[in-house]
Amino acid sequence: MEIKVGFEIAHATLQPTPMVIMLSIHPSRRQDIIGTETIAAEPNVPIKFYNDSFGNICGRLVAPAGGVTLRGSALVHDSGLPDAIAPTAQQSPIDQLPDDILLYLMASRYCETDKLTDVAWSLFGNTQPGWERAAAICTFVHNHVTFGYQHAHHMKSAHDVYAQGAGVCRDFAHLALTFCRCMGIPARYCTGYMGDIGIPYDPAPMDFSGWFEAYLSGRWYTFDARHNKPRIGRILMATGRDAADVALTTSFGRMDLMKFLVVSDEVVAA
Structure with missing residues (x-):
């Protein structure tokens, strides 16, 4: 298409x-x-x-x-294909990750791993490492956070999103990727275009979208905690540690x- x-x-x-x-x-x-x-x-x-x-x-x-x-x-x-699903994708041992990937395990401006590590392990410690764990994180965030533009705030961090339970697409991404990092899965923030393709038309004005990618089995996979289902027609613009890197x-x-x-x-x- x-x-x-x-x-x-x-x-x-x-x-x-x-x-x-x-x-x-x-x-x-x-x-x-x-x-x-x-x-x-x-x-x-x-x-x-x-x-x-x-x-x-x-x-x-x-x-x-x-x-x-x-x-x-x-x-x-x-x-025209939806986001890839790879249930067998594996989580790499941290000591075997490439040097340039380690950055995406660490805390960043909006992603305070130190504040959320205990929460993450209490929620996801019993999940299977790899794709199942990343998917479980997305499902939790999708259900925990209420979407609404009135909840947007440029200073809101992942810990704030967890505590408040509300936000916009970047907030869903920040919380989910922070949980991934806490659980040993490298994750990076993504921004780009994503129109209403393959879903019912939304009359609201379009916006750029935020999602994240998790590093599994040696490559980056797309995850979207806000929608929590594969989407068609994402066009990537930028990646970084969090939204501060891709303003x-x-x-x-x-x-x-x-x-x-x-x-x-x-x-x-x-």
Whole structure:
């Protein structure tokens, strides 16, 4: 299938303000882009792209006084298959993990493994290590946390989510991946597009989505504690330890968000 994705994000500012943006499709999906992905600013200020330490594509620009509108679009080929399920995927002994994977077992800005290790072991200590354990964690978080945009807060951590039992997609991901780390499963945060493909249409405005990946049997597998079932048409944009590593926009100065529009639609042949 083909999926049309894009965004329009407008910020207002009183003075020239440097920015870093993370709005490009991830390098692992670049071969699926049909034609060219476009990202541009209005007014037409230059954007310099680079790869961060996690391999994500970032852009640098200076928003002029008055503000800037960022627009992006791409047509992406997708298999149309749901997220992979691998019940036999194994959990690797920690001493045998690759060096670059160890980072995803450790605490990070929004994922306090030290505060949740005892909770995690009390809940999941009797589960079978590997896929069964990661799936059990997702099911628990899915049932424990109530979704609602009114529960969103940029300072909310995994421990806060566990205590409050409410949040948005990033909060589901933070709590689940923190539990995975506590149980010895490397896990990383993911952000990207995920439209209403293969499910009933949702009339609410689209948003970027947050999920996580767990490292099992030598590769990364997608898990989504909010929906807790395989989905079709995820298009990855960035990965990191948690949402702090994959902020869509970072401004070095005061900015006000004026518009936020996201599109992720299957292209239906005429």
